Amino acid sequence: MANAHQKFKKIAIIHQPIPESVQIAEQLRKYFSPVNPENADLIIVIGGDGSLLHALHNYMGLNIPFYGINSGSVGFLMNNFHIENFPSNIQQAKSTNLYPLKMKAINTKGQEFEALALNEVSIFRQTNQAAKFRIKVDDIERIEELIADGALVSTPAGSSAYNLSAGGTIVPLGSNVLCLTPISPFRPRRWHGAILPAEVVIEFEIFESDKRPVSAVADFNEFTHVERVIIRSSKAKAIKLLFDQNHTFEDRVIKEQFSY
Numbered sequence: 001m002a003n004a005h006q007k008f009k010k011i012a013i014i015h016q017p018i019p020e021s022v023q024i025a026e027q028l029r030k031y032f033s034p035v036n037p038e039n040a041d042l043i044i045v046i047g048g049d050g051s052l053l054h055a056l057h058n059y060m061g062l063n064i065p066f067y068g069i070n071s072g073s074v075g076f077l078m079n080n081f082h083i084e085n086f087p088s089n090i091q092q093a094k095s096t097n098l099y100p101l102k103m104k105a106i107n108t109k110g111q112e113f114e115a116l117a118l119n120e121v122s123i124f125r126q127t128n129q130a131a132k133f134r135i136k137v138d139d140i141e142r143i144e145e146l147i148a149d150g151a152l153v154s155t156p157a158g159s160s161a162y163n164l165s166a167g168g169t170i171v172p173l174g175s176n177v178l179c180l181t182p183i184s185p186f187r188p189r190r191w192h193g194a195i196l197p198a199e200v201v202i203e204f205e206i207f208e209s210d211k212r213p214v215s216a217v218a219d220f221n222e223f224t225h226v227e228r229v230i231i232r233s234s235k236a237k238a239i240k241l242l243f244d245q246n247h248t249f250e251d252r253v254i255k256e257q258f259s260y
Contacts, residue, residue: 002132007091010035014055014110014154015046027083034064042065042090046081048072051170053219056098056118056239065095065240076160079244093242096173096249098157101197102234105216105223108209115218118239119158121231122183122217123204124150126224130186131214132207137180138200143191145207149184150214153202153231157241160256168193173241173249178202178233193235202227 010219015021028034029102037043037059045055045068052068059066067090069076071211079089086213103238125131131150135143154163156173180202181193183212196202206214209227218228242247 009058010040011043012040013046014045014051014069016042016051016070017151018135022210023069024069024081028086031086036063037145041130042067044069045078046071048075049077052077053118054237057116057219058123059235060100060118060239065242067093067242071132076256077241077249079242080247089244090242092245093240094245094248095240096239098173098239099155100234100237100239101153101178102232103216103218104230106228107223108225109225112125113221113223115221115223116234117158117221118155118165119219120152120154120250121159121229122150122162123206123214123226123229123231124183124217126213126215126256129237131212133214134205134207135180136203136205137196139203142194143188145187146182146185146191147187148182151180151204154179154181155233160253164256169195170244171195198233198235200232202231204231 011032011034013025015025041064042104043059043066045066068078069081100118101121103115103121105113129146132145132147152162156171158174159170159179163179163181166181166183168179171177176198178196178198180196206227213225215222215224216229
């Protein structure tokens with residue numbers, strides 16, 4: 001695998017302890033000796049989208065690219081694996097930048113919490129009662145009162161995950177937009193969300209937070225009993241994700257929109 005080493009000389013492998021992932025990792029080790037992520041110039045993640053998301057959170061501070069290999073069920077952000085083409089696939093892979101969301105949540109006690117999200121920031125009711133909240137965009141009220149199970153703001157990378165399941169729009173990675181999507185809205189029923197420029201600041205202001213408690217979640221980090229949640233894109237942190245040139249994320253976005 002000498003050609004692959006021209007661009008990436010030190011490669012780390014992260015995988016789940018399941019037979020499919022272990023088998024792929026063993027095949028790769030026949031071609032190169034993996035290093036620790038801290039010493040690598042490329043991180044290969046074997047698994048599904050969840051495995052990649054955990055790896056991105058754990059190692060995005062290293063400022064090196066990630067290449068996902070699918071051994072899960074969905075793997076929307078992952079590449080298919082063919083060992084005979086792997087050296088050239090790595091060399092010719094196209095790089096796409098991911099920009100996380102920065103969330104600030106303020107709870108009913110006035111405590112502030114901050115977290116980054118690569119997929120989405122969501123708010124969701126904690127009890128059987130629906131949440132009530134106002135939505136502001138750049139400090140302008142856009143929805144006076146939304147009664148729903150919750151709402152979410154997703155990055156383009158996250159648009160194919162929870163956002164899509166909630167009825168939101170899937171968008172290309174390089175589209176420089178955010179998806180704002182309600183979760184099971186009751187009033188107003190006809191509002192199905194919005195596509196917003198990535199530069200905006202989105203705020204959720206929770207009503208009746210004692211009677212109708214709400215949680216805020218940034219990927220894996222959850223904060224309960226929140227009163228305000230402020231979300232913005234963080235352009236200061238770019239994460240490089242590699243895709244096979246013949247099967248890019250944009251190809252998958254187009255295919256997904258025609259599936260039924």
